[in-house]
Amino acid sequence: MECVAISLFLFLFSIFTFADGGSIGVNYGRIANNLPSAVKVVQLIKSQGLDRVKVYDTDPAVLKALAGSGIKVTVDMPNELLFLAAKRPTFARTWVQKNVAAYHPATLIEAIAVGNEVFVDPHNTTKFLVPAMRNVHDTLVKLNLHSAIKVSSPIALSALQSSYPSSSGSFRHELIETAFKPMLEFLRQTGSPIMVNAYPYFAYEGNSDVISLDYALFRENPGVVDSGNGLRYFSLFDAQIDAVFAALSALKYDDIKMVVTETGWPSKGDANEVGASVENAAAYNGNLVRRVLTGGGTPLRPQADLTIYLFALFNENEKPGPSSERNYGLFYPDEGKVYDIPFTSEGLKNYRDHRSKPARGSQRRSTPVNGSGQVSTSSSGQTWCVANGEAGKEKLQAALDYACGEGAADCRPIQRGANCYDPNTLEAHASFAFNSYYQKKARVFGTCDFQGAAYVVTQPPSAYFIRSHGFY
Secondary structure, three states, rough: OOOOOOHHHHHHOOOOOOOOOOOEEEEEOOOOOOOOOOOHHHHHHHHOOOOOOEEOOOOOOHHHHHOOOEEEEEEEEEEHHHHHHOHHHHHHHHHHHHHOOOOOOOOOEEOOOOOOHHHHHHOOOHHHHHHHHHHHHHHHHHOOOOOOOOOOOOOEHEEEEEEHHHHHHHEEHHHHHHHHHOOOOOOOOHHHOEEEEOOOHHHHHHHOOOOHHHHHOOOOOEEEEOOOOEEEEHHHHHHHHHHHHHHHHHHHOOOOOOOEEEEOOOOOOOOOOOOOOOHHHHHHHHHHHHHOOOOOOOOOOOOOOEEEEEOOEEOOOOOOOHHHHOOOOOOOOOOOOOOOOOOOOHOOOOOOOOOOOOOOOOOOOOOOOOOOHHHHHHHHOOOOEEEEEHHHHHHHHHHHHHOOOOOOOHHHHOOOOOOOOOOOOHHHHHHHHHHHHHHHHOOOOOOOOOOOOOOEEOOOOOOOOOOOOOOO
């Protein structure tokens, strides 16, 4: 989840209106205690004209509810199962038979996401990813399901070494030989797409003084010219996607197609979360739907119609992290709309992006950015963020997973064998990750909380508790 671009607002009306479009799906997350039953959720999805859904597990109640609905489904093998799936082909075989084959084709499972954002998983599961994918695919072959069901794994944009300008897109150097080349070769051999989670919101929220909101929301703007290839981008989303395409090209995998498995914008956030609002969320998702369904690819891949899964179906009240994490939903748990946007070509006919006029003199404070384009960490004094050991193992682990995953903290130094792996305790690793996130967010108030799993200190953490590498 990082930075940069797409197609001009006016082009969407004038050129792409008659083109064949891409496809819109939705992520159905369930980290909440107040959601409707799976049967009601399926009815809701169908009532909105959505024909694709991605789930984060293989819950029997959900898969049974989807049977006969005609909705195409992507299921997920959780990260914690990758070790077993990689090391024991019999485990992968049993998992596929029990969680996929048992429901298909009544439930139209079209893809298996093996893990999610594995390269930033604090449990260091990267080396198990491709072997697990192969064992899952081999089982599909034996069951003659490999043509109908594809196998891939969603990556975060933090897997890129470079993403700006888009033409310089490249994968992280330390992952190329060990992870990306084997994975991309697998995707090529099996005809599967690369799955990408892309969030322009995070790039805008951290750099709002240098990134135009119109550019982030698919609104009319002058565009940004890529200094590497001369292409002009009119949205941050397209620039992010083309950075991945450029990274694929650099490794000579131009033939790999892409599915955007997560993208979205929060409708509410903490005071420091610039841009999180109902109006902006409606604009981003509504304009994105229009951009996808009216056809056309990106500046670098103009013929690449995209399948995109909006994140997420519901606001999820038990997600850890800042307020925005609990406010990505298109719907409230009572099935009411957070904001009204279309999901179909028919609905687009009457869609308008409603933007309010800014109040006179009202400007939100921007996050400072230094000359290198990174968020400045010098505006809030010498403070650090450490784990609250009394929060409990479950809360600490959930917060650690968020910080190293969606929070995009730099957790590489606490991987096994890295210089901050020891002391190898949950509290020490969590402190490192929380502080990385806190410093990245410019030490702004509210970014060291993690729902009570962390707190701010004014003295550097001791060298024994957690090494000072990465603390500012």
